[in-house]
Amino acid sequence: MKYAIHTLNKAFDNRVRLGVMAVLMTTDSVSFNDLKEALDLTDGNLASHVSALEKAGYVTVSKQFVGKKPNTTYTASSEGKLAFQDHLNALEKLLKGG
Amino acid sequence: MKYAIHTLNKAFDNRVRLGVMAVLMTTDSVSFNDLKEALDLTDGNLASHVSALEKAGYVTVSKQFVGKKPNTTYTASSEGKLAFQDHLNALEKLLKGG
DNA sequence: TTACCAGCTTTGCAACACAAAGTGCTCTGT
DNA sequence: ACAGAGCACTTTGTGTTGCAAAGCTGGTAA
Structure with missing residues (x-):
């Protein structure tokens, strides 16, 4: 069990959720559209x-x-x-041989 | 359409396949067990x-x-x-804001 | 013959991805 | 007043996927 693929977060294992988080890591707030x-x-x-x-508590929604x-x-x-x-750290570690 | 999440390779969007490829990128040849x-x-x-x-042509199998x-x-x-x-490049680009 | 190991394949089921259609609300145009 | 459009969902339907567990095959060991 050297490679810890099971520590990858299930909430981010989808390209859409990955993209959403990638956007929100850099832009802080985005509208739906x-x-x-x-x-x-x-x-x-x-x-x-x-x-x-x-639902996972990873993004907050505000309506105005x-x-x-x-x-x-x-x-x-x-x-x-x-x-x-x-998640990204786990990914990187995985890719570097851990 | 600034974020190209659709260029991520479907063959690698799974943690197991990701792990397999991560292993094979560094170790060249691994046994099943x-x-x-x-x-x-x-x-x-x-x-x-x-x-x-x-089936995707990404790994080759040899039995002996x-x-x-x-x-x-x-x-x-x-x-x-x-x-x-x-795939990794697309991922990195995505995470860096592309 | 019985049992065991390696490496699959099959089965069965639950979860998921996605598009398309439908919903409820408000605003705009006539 | 009524039609249409936009926003942000929610629902529906369908096909795909993930996974464990069980079964299978072909060989070895005793």
Whole structure:
């Protein structure tokens, strides 16, 4: 059991969730539509994945009105950032032979 | 469509396949049982994932006898190494904001 | 013959991915 | 007032995947 592939976080083993977290690690706050466009996803698909990340406590959702339009934005929680970093570290370690 | 999450290789989007390739990038040739032990997998699970990588042309399988025991070893094909590197590059680019 | 090992393959089931369609709300145009 | 459009989901349906456990095969050992 030298290679610890089981320490990879199940919450991030999907490309969409990976992409969402990658965005949120650098941009701090993104709107639903920007995220949808940045990752080239259907709205249903994005919504379900973000919802999974929210349930895990990794992203927080805030809804407000911008002008007269509803606007949902997402932010990585500090817990989410930590968990994602851990995941990336585990990944890197794995790839370097651990 | 700034973040190219769709260029990630589907063949490597699984932790087991990722682990197999990680091992084969550094060790060149591994036996079934060493791989199974290194990744802590059931034999059926390992066999199916390696078979998937074989079908994709990313690993090659060779069977011989060591003493009187059958022995199966796996090697990454050059195509597999290239594809894996591409995948890692795409991953890194994604994480760096592309 | 009985038992065992290596390496699969099959089975069965639960979880997941995704697109498409539907929902409820609000605003805009006529 | 009514139609249409946009936002952000939620639901539905379908196909795919992940996995453990069990079965299988072909060889060896006693």
